[in-house]
Amino acid sequence: MKVALAQIDIQLADVDKNEQRIMQAVAQAADQEADVVVLPEMWNSGYALQRLKEVADVGGTRTKQLLQSLSKEYDINIVGGSVATLKGQEFYNTMYVVSNDGQCLSEYDKVHLIGLMHEDRYMTAGSHLNTFELAGTPSAGVICYDIRFPEWVRTNMAQIPAKVLYVVAQWPIQRIEQWQVMLQSRAIENQAYVVAVNRVGADDDNTFGGRSLVIDPLGHIMIKGSAEKEEIYVTDIDFAQIDNIRGQMPIFLDRKPHLYR
């Protein structure tokens, strides 16, 4: 499976401009014959938390329509990063996953909202798992701060069990070493590929650190993006390695979830 990571910049609260950038990124990924393209967190608006009323996508309708039409036009599966949405009276940080025939396979609201970036003051946390079969592969997806909760990642991964963990982020540069170490750990402990996309660029509060990653199930780094540059990174993933590793050390069978609290 060929995956493309869209490490791009995001313009604060400029939904139209961000949509144009996403359209370009998906076209670039398709040009490189990717099966799956992964977008960053909150790509429609950035962390424009005080302007959510203006920028949030009502019911996610606009985003779903865009991703569904792009997936069909380019015959590509899309892990749609996340966007700010308004559902009922509440704002959410929502990931949509769309298959290459335009079906919306999953809708996930970020569960762990980061107080350090005031997200918890403005948005409502989700409470559902995020697992799906994408390009014939059992997969799971989480959003940024969610990776600090290995129990949440494991709960998702164990459900299928998933062979790929997709992570979408707006992760500041000053904690970028932690990003890499935690993602390597999530790959090793779940014996799965991690495909993680972080944005580059800055807003008024943070500079974001790029370093998008593809990590194999033994924790080796296959792709490591630049810290600053926009780029579409593409690599091939071979799932035979997972079957070998899980065959030798069947951690999903050896778990004792009844003892874990």
Ligand SMILES: NC(=O)CCC(=O)C(=O)O
């Ligand atoms: N957007 C985020 O959730 C940022 C997470 C982060 O910076 C951290 O966990 O550190």
